[in-house]
Each structure stands twice: as C-alpha cells, then as structure tokens.
Amino acid sequence: MKIKCIAVDDEPLALELVAKFIEQTSFLVLEAKFDNAIQALGYLNQNDIDLVFLDIQMPDLSGMELARILDGKNSEKKPRIIFTTAYNQFAIEGYKVDALDYLLKPFSYEEFLKAATKAYQYYDNSSNLSKDKKENQKAQDYIFLKVEYQLVKVLLKEITHIEAYKDYVKVHLEGKPNPLLSLTSMKNMEEILPSENFMRIHRSFIINLDHIDSVSRNIVHIGNHQISVSDNYKDAFLEFINKWLN
Secondary structure: OOEEEEEEOOOHHHHHHHHHHHHOOOOEEEEEEEOOHHHHHHHHHHOOOOEEEEOOOOOOOOHHHHHHHHHOOOOOOOOEEEEEEOOHHHHHHHHHOOOOEEEEOOOOHHHHHHHHHHHHHHHHHHOOOOOOHHHHHHHOOEEEEEEOOEEEEEEHHHEEEEEEEOOEEEEEEOOOOOOEEEOOOHHHHHHHOOOOOEEEEEOOEEEEHHHOOEEEOOEEEEOOEEEEOOHHHHHHHHHHHHHHHO
16 A cells, blocks of 8 residues: 655755655655645645645644645545644644644654554555545444544444544443543544444534434433434434434
C-alpha cells in the first residue's frame, strides 16, 4: 500500500527536509510540495491526496486554518494530517481537526518514521485509502477509535449510542459500564458509521438502530438511557419508524 502525500511549509529548509524524509520512506509517495497553504488548498481541491505533512505557522492562511477547511470536506476526499511545527501549544487544536500526529521541530527521521508508520497502520486498519470506502465500511463490522494515545478496535454491534461530550465523544458499549472517550467530533462519527445501522437523532446523540428497545413520543429508549429526538432530526427518524412499522 502506498500513501500519497504532500508537504506544506513556508520555511525552505524545513520543507526540503520533510520532502526528503517522505522520499526515503518506502510506503510514502511525495506528490507535491508547497511553501504556502493557499497553493496547497488549490492542489488538494483538484487531486486526491491521502496525507498532508503540514506546518502550522504560515502567512495568509495558517496550517490550522487549512486543516479546519479540510476537516469540513466530504470524508471520501478528506486527507489526513500530520502537523510539523515548532510550537507545542497547538497540540489540542490538532486533535480537534482529527490530526493523526504532531511532530515538534526539530525532529529526526526516526521520529518522522514513527508518525508515518502510525499513519500507515491507521489507514490500513480503517481502510481509509480505499476509493470505495463506504462500501468497505458496510462490509466490515468494526471501526478504530483514538482513545487517549492508542487506536482501539470497536465492534459496531456493541455500540449502543454515541454522545457528544465537550471536544470528545462518549461511545457507549453494550454490557460495559463506562463508555470509551475519544477525541473526535460527532460529525466524524456520523461519517464513519454505516447509515443503515446508525442514525443521528440529536445534535448530541447518534444511536444504533439495532439497540432501540422502544420509542415513546419523541423519546428513544436504549437500555436505561432515554434520548430525545430533536426537531432537526425528527423527519428522518419518523421515516425510519414508518418503515419499521410497515
């Protein structure tokens, strides 16, 4: 498996170093390199790239601003990001945009390779490099979640519901007293979960349709949990209920 990459950094020496590291890593392919984020965004809008090695502090458009733009794209076209920066105060912001890793300058090839290997393992496990990603997700029965600093395999059938919690999500599992806490967004969870099994019924809740015990008025009962269906999601949920009844 080859991971298509670009490098973005406004410092010429730093850009050349990252490009060199990419080129000497067997499973990475350097497709292009840019000294500003605006040109990189234009390229990404026209080309399918899997991974971006991205500096943060850049003029006009910062790396973090570019990352937020990319994070809002359709999941099939959205590249993953490894930040390369001299500033450590952006680490939490990096996780908010679902960055795979955060390399603090100056970094060695060993550190670079460790981050790149993490990307390789992530893409391989979650099939994020496949052009038929949604079809693959329908066929597989699990996902991987970032929990603290590791990837945890979670069986879809064990997920009862997902709950928004500040910058995290709580993934509630059947038979488990404590939910998994993952630093990701509800939007990302909605994208990676198969729509035939999971439905968002509230700004703060996604439910596993197979785990619904009962429905009363606008309340869904899952085990001991009672989850309201908000007005924004009511029509889609009622459509599901009508199909269920028929």
